[in-house]
Amino acid sequence: MTLLVLIDEAGRVVGTSVTDAAPDGVFEQAAQQAVENAVFYPAQKDGRTVRSRILIKVEFDPGVVATER
Numbered sequence: 001m002t003l004l005v006l007i008d009e010a011g012r013v014v015g016t017s018v019t020d021a022a023p024d025g026v027f028e029q030a031a032q033q034a035v036e037n038a039v040f041y042p043a044q045k046d047g048r049t050v051r052s053r054i055l056i057k058v059e060f061d062p063g064v065v066a067t068e069r
Contacts, residue, residue, distance in 0.1 A: 001028065003018055003035055005053065007051065011041055016036060
């Protein structure tokens with residue numbers, strides 16, 4: 001699956017959209033929620049932080065079991 005992620009000048013995620021998913025309609029919401037909680041180094045242009053958008057590839061591995069913390 002591929003997500004388009006919009007990042008503000010502070011590195012916070014301000015929006016996500018799914019650009020490609022297979023199988024369709026299965027993991028999109030989980031992937032978007034996971035990325036929305038991430039913080040990135042903001043992009044820079046001419047020495048100043050700027051908004052940006054990036055494509056992120058997300059893969060789910062059914063063989064990995066999540067553990068509680």
